[in-house]
Amino acid sequence: MAAPIRRLPSHLVDRIAAGEVVERPASVVKELVENSLDAGASRIEVQVGGDGTQRLLVTDDGHGMTPDSMRLAIERHATSKLPGEDLLTIHSFGFRGEALPAIASVARFTLESRPPGTESGWRLQLDGGELLFDGPAGLAPGTRIAVEGLFARIPARAKFLKSPRTEISAIHDTLRRLAMAHPNTAFRLLHEGRRLLDVAAEAEPGVSGLARRVQALLADGADMVPVDFLRPDLQIGGLAGLPAASRATSEHQYLFVNGRPVKDRLLVGALRGAYAERLPAGRHAAAALFITLPTDEVDVNVHPAKTEVRFRDPARIRASLISAVRAALEAAGIRPVQAAGQALAAAFAAPVPNEEQFSLEAVATQRFLTDIGYPKQVSEASRDWVRPQGRSPETLASANLAQPWPVAESPPAYPLGLARGQVANAYIVAESADSLVLVDQHAAHERLVLEAMRGRAGGAPLAQPLLVPETVQLDDHAAAALEAAAPQLMELGLELERFGPETILVRALPAALGQPPLKPLLTDLADELAAGDGPAALTARLDHIAATIACHGSVRAGRALSLAEMNALLRQMEAVPASGTCNHGRPTFLRLTKSDLEKLFHRR
Structure with missing residues (x-):
């Protein structure tokens, strides 16, 4: 007989929600830094201890929270980012009603915040979702969140983590992607006191500031060309890598939708299509592309971690991305192999002078001399061909080889x-x-x-x-x-x-x-x-x-x-x-x- 249906205890519900949001330390960093960006922070610092499970500290200078707002923030299904009841009307980094309580349910969690203009801040301390401290704290205006002992209460989850180097690499990559999309915010990442990332806020807004931020964060930023594509209700900008600077994996492709870093299969496929016949098999172009469109044209809630999106008109987005990148590459003189082959075929298909003007031998020799860089020696008014002084077709041919071709008397x-x-x-x-x-x-x-x-x-x-x-x-x-x-x-x-x-x-x-x-x-x-x-x-x-x-x-x-x-x-x-x-x-x-x-x- 099947077991009866029952309501799960709240602590189990929190852990289930944590499984959707908190996959690894980099997931925690992503959630907390995105909250800092939504709070209008101009400076964000992330400090990491160990592999990220020991300690994560995120500090910002955003608008902060009052004590009442802080208490609501650690409750499930509480958010300041959904003004109405339409889940598609999201102008921030999304509906984060599960993030803070989910993180607090699997770690020791300290939330400190102080709105500008107030005399002091406030602190909430939780362990495994249980409130331990609720009182005043001294800190500068902004918010500071510490996460310690991540997954300590769920050791099975910790077994699925990668090596410490890989986890730190994931945190670094997460913060780098967020820093690319927000050039007007300064970012710093410290691991055990060692600085892994440090970029100042760009003074100039717009495309130029965005390009400078991307080039500052990517080692191969100099081998990229600008992309600038503008259509009604759609803008695609950023940088696309030259084929000569392609990479062995696709990890150096950074794609953003309305400022949100995504790893969407539609966009990755479109980028691959844009480089079709420009890259050899197994190579991947580096790119940092930013797609901006109205919020009602994209659904950001199709994935718990918001890494995938759904477009209202995916065919239009795919075609536009391919067109934008190809236009940038062609402007830089990068043509596909097929186009180069067609141009070569067109050159060979050029009209040949009729036999009344030139002999076949003269035409063939003219083409040969032109190919190797010699000036045209065919008279326009005569059928006679003037051979260059001191040269014969035989000596010209041998001059272009390291040594003469051997003539085998018998088959090799x-x-x-x-x-x-x-x-x-x-x-x-x-x-x-x-x-x-x-x-x-x-x-x-x-x-x-x-x-x-x-x-x-x-x-x-x-x-x-x-x-x-x-x-x-x-x-x-x-x-x-x-x-x-x-x-x-x-x-x-x-x-x-x-x-x-x-x-x-x-x-x-x-x-x-x-x-x-x-x-x-x-x-x-x-x-x-x-x-x-x-x-x-x-x-x-x-x-x-x-x-x-x-x-x-x-x-x-x-x-x-x-x-x-x-x-x-x-x-x-x-x-x-x-x-x-x-x-x-x-x-x-x-x-x-x-x-x-x-x-x-x-x-x-």
Whole structure:
């Protein structure tokens, strides 16, 4: 027989509400700082002890609360942010009727506040939701809230927390997102007395102040272009990252709706669509975009933590976001691959002079000379072509190669053949005994570098010490992630150490890498490490991290290779069984047999 329905005790109801609002220390910081912003604070300071469960202290200089308002604030379903009964008419950070009592139910909670113009403040002290003290307190105008022993009464909840470094990183990220959206407020974050974030209030309001705040908070803010999109009842502004400064994860995408930080799937998908054909697979653009629209066009109450929203017209928002970002990228000269290909096709489809004016040989030679930078030598009034002095087509062709093409008397015996040339400085063209072989030089060398890193003798990493160690400037977040993973990275031949709050000292690199650009390499590694959860997850991701290192150390597309270098790469590929695919699973070479070629030319 089923148990009868009963009312739950109030302390259980509070803990259920806490489960919806208080997931981790960063959730508490988000709720309390948003309350400070709604109170009109111009300065907010957050102090963190331990991993955030030991102590959180949020202090602001907002308008404060009277003792009666403070007592109401710790009761369930009490708020100052809902003037009427319409849940959609919210002009603040939302309906917070559950936040303070939910936090107080799972921690030791102290609320102190003093409105401006009053002689003294007031203090309420609670433990697990039970009121312990209700009396006067001395403090400056504003509000101060301390949360201690978070989840001490619910140890099962604490088991789901990540490592202390990850929890502090989440708090840092939460405050950074709020600071981006409110440039006219000063923010400071202290962890055990160490300053992690400190930004002053921007004196100039509007888009310019917003852009300066974003650039002050993002290490790669200089590699971004402004976005300014204005339509009736809709504005999209902020900064969009250049494709060349893309990241390994999407953690550097900051999206805001009416000043509220969100992680909405619709907006993330729209941003991905805006960079379609501008980024390689697996890369993510950095961005800080702010969407402003009427409050009745968006519902902020579809998620307990207010991290997702629902738009009245989602198709319009998605299309507008894509248009805004693409317009900014195109203004900066960033065109999609397809558009570049269409432009190239259009160039080849240009009208060709008729045979009465020029011979086919003259036209072909004219195009050839133009492509390699020589001036036009075709007479406009004559069918005769004037060859440049001292030059012939044969010498011009050989001048653009590192060495002449070898002419094989008999078909080459190598499995991948003999290199004949390079297309677009990215693909090697080779001829084997019975086929044409096309090789993606970057993908192929990437695999070879990875296999060389894996082929350690006796467990000793193949590392190449640097004669002079190099320093790389990163944000505090990234530097901490790399410092924590230094022993595991040493196994891959990458030796580094922390050299200040935002500096990493690189002492050795994997021998197979050569000398890659260090900042992009370390930035991507930090992003990969941030996605892991503790030593076990890091160990499982070592192969993926090794692949990232190999990618940065391999021959890039766009690099001209000599025939000797091309053939050396082909011979190395033949010696490595796994060279048929790159580290990301893509093919490194394609083979077209004589039969395939005959089909392409309709000879069969």
